[in-house]
Amino acid sequence: MKGALSWPFLRLYILVLFYFSANAILNVLIPLQGKEWGASNTAIGLVMGAYLFTTMFFRPWAGRIIQKHGPIKVLRIILVLNGIALAIYAVSGLGGYVLARILQGVSTAFFSMALQIGIIDALPEKDRSQGISLYSLFSYIPGILGPLAAVAIWQEGMDSFGWVMIGIAVVTGIVGYSAKMESGEAEEQSGNTERGHVLASFGQLVKNPFLFKCSVLMLASSIVFGAFTTFIPLYALQLDGGSAGVFLMMQAATVVLARFTLRKHVPSDGKWHPVFVMGTFLLLALSAQSVSFSSTGGAAYFYAAAIGIGVAQALIYPTLTTYLTFVLPKADRNVLLGLFIATADLGVSMGGVIMGPIADLTSYSKMYMVCAGLGVMMVGFSYWGRNENV
Template sequence: MNGAMSLPFLRLYLLVLLYFSANAILNVIIPLQGGALGANNTTIGLIMGAYLFTTMFFRPWAGQIIQKHGPIKVLRIILIMNGFALLLYTVTGLGGYLVARMLQGVSTAFFSMALQIGIIDALPEKDRSQGISLYSLFSYIPGIIGPLVALGMWQGGMSSFAFGMIAIALVTGVVGYTAKMDKPQTQPSAEDTDQHVNMFHSFGQLVKNPHLFTCSVLMLVGSIVFGAITVFIPLYAVQMENGNAGIYLMLMAVTVVISRFTLRKRIPSDGKWHSKFMMGTMLLLALGAQCVSYSIIGGVVFFYVGAVLLGVAQAILYPTLTTYLSFVLPPLNRNVLLGLFIAMADLGVSLGGIVMGPIADIFSYSTMYQICAILAMVMILFSMERRKILVR
């Protein structure tokens, strides 16, 4: 095998799988533990959202630092921080969870940027979409069994949870320290980077660059929906007859994994804007959120159909937008601008917990997911309108 499926890249994907396995467990344990301790949806959303809200702020600097020092050096330092954050979950309560989520946020900003920049730089253009899709796929594989493992830990006591976090921290560290990544053949020197790339100027590109603006808005809204699903499904499922959060999250994760593997060659990798493709993706997102909203009345069939639709949408959205930007962003500050784009994904997931939590408190989970569906429908129109600017 060669390209995106070669042995060095498979080792990197294994590292991604191990790194994100902790989150698949924490996404279930933290809301359940918070509910057991009497925390409301706003508090739970704040703790869950702190993870990617912190990641959002560090993404752009992560891209710049990795460009200057290389992904491997940064990766090894970050794995130590991530290990400390996972250990913190085992000895603290909700207050400590907030600190641990923030530490994880910093770690993930650098970890994911290091892996994705390394993949983009090392692969030829025709294989970029496959590499990004496989990275995304392996980051989501833990979601297949993670929720069920988490429910087992919850029912068996928090001692098994502590043991699991320690084991994940150790194994991830060992695999990460043995990982290797080829250097790109052409890369700007640190002197050139310092001279030409201005961080604050790059922030302005979120609005000024039409490609970055379009992708960031779509990713932001899509991530709000995914964030609301991740944070509140464990609590929403309890209100539903025969609803099971573990089965829902597992089904959604299986759909993401299968879709990303089977569709990886169909994701555009030509640097062109495919408006109809994106409109179809946002339609799947809207239908999935609407099914989840209606399931409180319609039953668990709509609940699980929503998981499948959202899984397909999530499998397509991120790799498509990331691959497109890897072609159209200026090479000199591409890493920083990609960091800003991924920061919008982080912000969206955070807002899915922080903003949608109070909405669920005031109204209901069903109403909150209805609002998510409306936001996705607006993005269909947005995708259609932006083709006038982006199609070349």
């Protein structure tokens, strides 16, 4: 096999699979255990949000540092930090979880940027969308069985939790230290590392119309994804026939299947495709509304939404990311991509932090109705700038 499916890239995707296995368990276990300890939805949202809020903050610096030192050197340091974070979960309570989530956020900022920059730099333009889609696909594969494993760990009293986290850290480190990446832009890393400052790049979120458009769409969709990740484990407890493990397994399996089968259909021509994007956000809105309605309509709407949200997740991120790899200025592409991905992190974090108080004041059903409204707004926003093609 060649291109994005060649063996060197498959090794990187396997590393991604192991790295994100811990989160597939933690995303279910932290809300369940937090509620068991008496935490409110707001507190649970803050603990969950600490992870990607930290990731968001460090991503732009990650892009600059990786551009200067290369992805493989940064990757090996980050794997050690990730191991420390996972070990903290094994010996702490909810307060320690906050520290562990912050350390995980730092390591994920550098890990994901190192992998994605390495993939983008090494693949030809025609294969970029496939490489990004496959990276995202392997990051979701752990979500197929991870939620069920988390529920089992929680029901058994958390006795095996610490050993599972440590085991994942060790395996990830072993696989990561054997990984190799070749960059096609090494000469640019030495010539442009001091061009501007990271803080100055934040202004491009508003000044650059392509980056602004994609960042708004990514932020909004990620808020909805964050609300699903954080509160589905708790909402499912209120539904007859509702299972968070089954829902999240179906969602992750749909993401994996859709990203693999539809990877060649993700636009990779540098042009904006408004109908494609609008349809994807309409599916996102309908899925959120279906979850909201499941409180009265039954579990069928609940599980149907898992499939819809999975397809939306499979398409939104690689579509917007691939588009930006073509339209962003090449000299600052790594840092600006870091800013864009940071909006995804911020959105997922906000999905827990903002939607938690809404759920406390109203209900989970009404909170997901708010998410559906946000998705509808983005359907209209997707049409803006439809003629901005390169």
